[in-house]
Amino acid sequence: MAVAVNLVVPLKRLTAAKSRLAERAGSGELRSALALAMAMDTVAAALATPAVRRVLVAAADPTELGALRELGAEVVFDGGESGLNAGLRHVARQVRAEDPDCVVGALQADLPALRPDDLAAAIAASGARRAFCADRAGTGTTLLLSAPAGELDPHFGPGSARAHTESGAAPVELTVPTLRADVDTPDDLAHVQLLGVGEHTRAALQTRTRAC
Template sequence: MTPPPPFGLVVPVKVLAAAKTRLRGAADDGVGEPSAHARLALALAHDTIAAVRGASGVGRLLVVSSDPVVAAELGAVGVEVVPDGPVAGLNAAYRHGAGLLGTDGPVAALQADLPALRPQELTAALAAAWVAFGHGAPAAFCADAEGTGTTLLAAAPGQPLDPRFGDGSAAAHRTAGAQELVGDWPGLRRDVDTPDDLRAAAELGLGPHTRCVLAPTSPDC
C-alpha cells in the first residue's frame, strides 16, 4: 500500500463560556469562577492542538471556533482558525470545516478535549485509518475510553465526512459504515467531560497547558 497522504484535520472549539459545563469548578476547587473555567477549556484545546501539530500525517489543520479568545490564542501560535458556519452544533462545525478542506485527500475530525493525547498516538491512528481505507472502508473511527463515544473520525479521499458525534456516537458511526480502529492509544481515547475524566487524563499525563491551569504554582508553570 502506498504511504498515506497528509490528512486534513478539523477540530471544533466551542465558545469557552459555554464549553465543558460539567467541568465547572474543576480549575478553582469547586468555585466555578467563569474566567477560571474558560482558562481550563482553552487549555484542553491548546494541549490537543499541540499534539496534533506534533503528529506525522497531518497536513492542513483547521480549528472551527467563533470564540475570539480561541481565535487569538491559537492564531498567535500559527493555527488556522475559522468561525462557525451558519448552522449551530458540533456536527455542523465538523461538516463546515470538512467542506473548507475538501475531499481530494483524507479528512479527519478530532475532539478538542484530549489533554493527554500524544502525537504518536494520532500518527498511528491516522495510519490505521489509511489501512482501513485500503481495505474498502469509506471511513474509520476511534472510540473513546468507555467505548460508546468517538474521539476521531476519518473519511477516505473522495468520501464526505459524516460526523455523528454525541451520545452513542460510536454505534452511530459503526452503523453508518465506518470501521472501528483498534490500537493502544489511551490519550486519544481519553476525552474529558467530567472531573473523573480529568483525573483519568491526569493519570496518563496532562499536557502543559492543562497541567498549569490545574497547578499554576508548579515549578514548570
C-alpha cells in the same frame, strides 16, 4: 502512499465550555481557561503528528482563539449553524473544495494528554478507510476520519461510536490511550492527569489550585 490528513477541531464558545467540570475547575473564568488550555495541548499534539497536514479549529467566535493561531492552527468560522456536526460539515466542505482528494478528520478538542504517536497510529490503522476512534468508555468518538476524497459524515453526540459504526465507519482497534481520553467529567480530568497532560493544561490546573 502515506495518508495526509487535514484535521478539523471543533471548539464551542469558551464561556459555555466544560460545565460538568465546575466541581473541579472552579469558576466560569477558570473553566474557560482550562477548556482553552486543553484545546491548545490537543492542537499542539496534532500539529506535531507527521501525518497531519493542517489543523483547522472550527469556532463560533474565531477572535477569542488567538492563542491557537500562535501554535500554528488555522482558526476558522464554523458557519454559525446549530450543533457540532453542522459546524464540522461546514468546514469539511471548505477543506474538500481546496483539496478534493485529501482525508478530512474531526478531532475532539478536549484531549489534553494526546501524544502524536497515538494519533499517528490511529491514522495509519484507518487504512485509507472512513474510520473512527472511540473514547475510553467505548460510547463516544474522539477521532473521525474520512476516506480519501470521501465524506466525513459526522455523527457526534450521545452514542456516537455506535452511530459512526452504523454509518459505515470502521472502528480503530488499537489501545492508543491518550487519543481515547477526552475530558467531560471530573473523573475524566483525574484520568488524564494520570496519563500526563500537556504544558498548557498543567499550567491551567496549577492556576486553579492557587485560586482555591
